Amino acid sequence: MSYVHAVLSAVPLLKREWNKKQRLLLQNAVRNTLPKHRAAACLRHRLGSSAVTVSASTSGATRLGGLMVCNAFHICPICHHNKMEQEKAMLADFVTKHYADGGFMVDAVLTIPHAAGESLSDVQSRLELVWNSLRSKAIWRELSEYLGIVGSVRKLEVTLTSNGWHPHYHVSLLCNWAHSRGLRGFNRQTVLADAHAQVAASWARAGERSGIKVSLFAQAAVAIVAGVDAQKAIAYNAKNMGYGGKSKSLTPMDLLRVVDQSTDPTAVCAARRLFSEYAAAVKGKHALSYLGTARVAKSKLSGKDKPPAASEPEYVRLGTISGDAWNAVVKAGQREAMAQVMTCEELMQAVLRAAHFAGFTFIPSGWLTFMPESKTVIMVKCEPTSIPSLVLRV
Numbered sequence: 017m018s019y020v021h022a023v024l025s026a027v028p029l030l031k032r033e034w035n036k037k038q039r040l041l042l043q044n045a046v047r048n049t050l051p052k053h054r055a056a057a058c059l060r061h062r063l064g065s066s067a068v069t070v071s072a073s074t075s076g077a078t079r080l081g082g083l084m085v086c087n088a089f090h091i092c093p094i095c096h097h098n099k100m101e102q103e104k105a106m107l108a109d110f111v112t113k114h115y116a117d118g119g120f121m122v123d124a125v126l127t128i129p130h131a132a133g134e135s136l137s138d139v140q141s142r143l144e145l146v147w148n149s150l151r152s153k154a155i156w157r158e159l160s161e162y163l164g165i166v167g168s169v170r171k172l173e174v175t176l177t178s179n180g181w182h183p184h185y186h187v188s189l190l191c192n193w194a195h196s197r198g199l200r201g202f203n204r205q206t207v208l209a210d211a212h213a214q215v216a217a218s219w220a221r222a223g224e225r226s227g228i229k230v231s232l233f234a235q236a237a238v239a240i241v242a243g244v245d246a247q248k249a250i251a252y253n254a255k256n257m258g259y260g261g262k263s264k265s266l267t268p269m270d271l272l273r274v275v276d277q278s279t280d281p282t283a284v285c286a287a288r289r290l291f292s293e294y295a296a297a298v299k300g301k302h303a304l305s306y307l308g309t310a311r312v313a314k315s316k317l318s319g320k321d322k323p324p325a326a327s328e329p330e331y332v333r334l335g336t337i338s339g340d341a342w343n344a345v346v347k348a349g350q351r352e353a354m355a356q357v358m359t360c361e362e363l364m365q366a367v368l369r370a371a372h373f374a375g376f377t378f379i380p381s382g383w384l385t386f387m388p389e390s391k392t393v394i395m396v397k398c399e400p401t402s403i404p405s406l407v408l409r410v
């Protein structure tokens with residue numbers, strides 16, 4: 017059985033949730049698969065000798081400070097999710113402005129033929145070649161003038177099917193009626209047909225120019241996005257390497273789910289092998305790429321002039337854990353619980369479980385400090401199975 021068929025056989029049993037707990041479990045699967053990758057240390061290794069601060073927001077989020085964050089956006093489920101949330105908010109901002117200025121969007125899915133057994137890096141190289149050819153002066157200028165393109169947002173997505181790796185681009189072309197020379201249809205259908213034909217022709221020409229055959233199906237998914245649907249489309253574009261996936265099409269997250277959930281050693285081994293191939297192939301690639309007005313808006317919104325985000329949750333520090341305590345937390349498998357604590361009591365319980373695992377019947381002195389800092393836990397005596405009451409020194 018091929019690697020692909022081995023993982024596909026495990027798919028019907030997968031639970032495909034996408035919450036913080038699941039992301040942490042999938043991050044453990046990354047560590048299991050790529051133990052030397054920096055993602056294996058993410059939210060696990062402390063920064064130097066610093067203590068770990070634990071904070072919670074009123075919106076139900078927990079933040080662990082003083083830990084390494086890998087920023088491997090294609091690989092690490094936690095960092096990927098955080099990055100996509102940021103980008104989604106930013107995209108929503110400038111797409112709203114784009115529509116307010118009389119713009120519209122043309123969405124396209126651009127891909128190339130591939131076969132089972134081909135390496136991802138080979139298929140991806142071909143996709144990049146065709147994209148670079150599309151961006152060559154002659155082809156891009158003609159397409160831009162026809163549609164009135166003023167910017168674009170391109171998302172790289174990689175899935176795996178029984179027909180091999182399927183890397184593709186979801187592209188939102190930001191267009192403006194005033195700049196468009198070609199879209200002169202009388203109704204929505206005519207305009208859509210014209211836009212479709214032009215994108216398909218440009219992509220086919222780009223393939224021809226780079227010596228790569230592009231099938232007509234490859235760029236069939238072209239849509240003109242109405243104002244009301246724009247936020248939906250951009251949210252989809254910013255989504256991720258795949259929250260859900262389908263039974264016949266696996267996302268990189270699904271490969272991690274197989275590693276985390278499957279009891280079939282053949283499927284787990286195949287998923288690890290395929291995820292490693294994915295990680296090597298996407299190294300250094302951008303999940304989202306911006307052009308034109310989108311790039312300008314992005315640099316403004318992510319630069320020094322960035323306005324304060326209204327939706328940024330406010331965090332309240334619950335407490336601080338010493339280095340020794342954090343090491344015990346990780347060894348005891350309490351990292352996932354710690355990353356979700358919302359109250360001082362939950363924080364204390366997680367540290368206590370770590371203390372028990374390390375052989376203590378109480379939380380050792382100095383392991384846990386609640387906020388404000390003058391309140392220090394000096395002694396928490398208990399039986400390993402019971403929840404203690406706290407003794408605080410104020």
Ligand SMILES: [Zn+2]
Binds near residue numbers: 055058059088096
């Ligand atoms: Zn990370």
